[in-house]
Amino acid sequence: MSVAPPPYPNRGATTLSAVTALAQRLSARSGRRRRPARAVDRxxxxxxxxxxxxxxxxxxxxxxxxxxxxxxxxxxxxxxxxxxxxxxxxxxxxxxxxxxxxxxxxxxxxxxxxxxxxxxxxxxxxxxxxxxxxxNAFPLAAAPDHLFLAGGIGITPIAPMVRTVHAAGLPWRLVHTGRDLASMPLSAELATLAPDRVLRRPDDDGRGLPTAAELLAGAGAGTAVYCCGPPPMIETVRRALPAGRRFHSERFSPPPIRDGRPFTVRIAGGPDVAVPADRTALDAVRAVRPDMPYSCRQGFCGTCHVPLLAGTTRDDPAGPGRTALCVARADGDGVVVDLDR
Ligand code: FES
The missing domain is CATH 2.40.30.10 (Translation factors)
Incomplete structure (x- = not known):
């Protein structure tokens, strides 16, 4: 069975008004650049x-x-x-x-x-x-058509997106992949909204892992594509999409280190910790301070944000005077941090 786009009759004025309505509901974000999520005090x-x-x-x-x-x-x-x-x-x-x-x-x-x-x-x-x-670091954007791709438990942020778009009367499709049907939660429930718009595609159905062409079948130039799942799935879809297409993704794992250079983290009071090019400062620091807390490993929860006493950093979501050990890298040879404040 292939992933065929379902028919969407009457896509003219009805769809346009639904897009407008959804755009109004998403007004705070629509048309703005996506900002990274930050720690929330509430x-x-x-x-x-x-x-x-x-x-x-x-x-x-x-x-x-x-x-x-x-x-x-x-x-x-x-x-x-x-x-x-x-x-x-x-x-x-x-x-x-x-x-x-x-x-x-x-x-x-x-x-x-x-x-x-x-x-x-x-x-x-x-x-x-x-x-x-x-x-929210993975918001819905207003679009005339939506394709949702979920791998395994990656269905969790996708499920309310499907409900929101469905309630707005907009076209959508969902492809949920997983190792077998018994390991794929929520999508059977979503299929009750519109059975012909949900494809549950387990790896054990005799065809192996779904290809990018299978996942993206029927996605037109105006389709917003959302993907949450294992990093290889996200990368496969990202690479297959033509440049400029609307693609939104969320990963459950740390981002890859790109263009990493080694540097040193000097912990106030000692010791100095060498951070290799392919490891995070958090991993290196935890090798000598196993009690160093962390949570998201993606920079946004704030658990590993510590005072930055000297040096400058890049890719750093922590506020002024602080650094996120899980994602930030030193601009130069090293930084000095305080782990006890
Ligand atoms: S900001 Fe969450 S672990 Fe670093």
């Missing part, structure tokens, strides 16, 4: 209402406000920082309905050796948690 206490297992290795958790106030508003693509019972901080996409401020839904796949996902899988109803956020 904290909210929630309580675990239900814990389900839609797949063997996926836990779906519903979180409700611990007090009388509704949960903070959010838009499709948003994440929250979850402070786990041990104090670990982890980021998860909200995968429920953005219009429902009575509950947040989160789905987490168990990662071998992953302490954050292990703790999420041990949650029980009634447990209280603190959240920070939501923040």
């Amino acid at each position: 904290t909210v206490t929630v309580e675990v209402r239900t814990v389900r297992h839609p797949c063997d290795d996926v836990v779906a958790v519903e979180l409700v406000p611990a007090g009388p106030a509704p949960l903070p508003a959010w838009r499709a693509g948003a994440q929250v920082d979850v402070e786990l019972p041990s104090g670990l901080l982890r980021q998860y996409s909200l995968c429920g309905d953005p219009a429902d401020r009575t509950v947040y839904r989160i789905a987490v796949r168990a990662v071998p050796g992953g302490e954050g996902s292990a703790q999420m899988h041990r949650l029980t109803p009634g447990t209280r948690l603190r959240l920070r956020g939501p923040r």
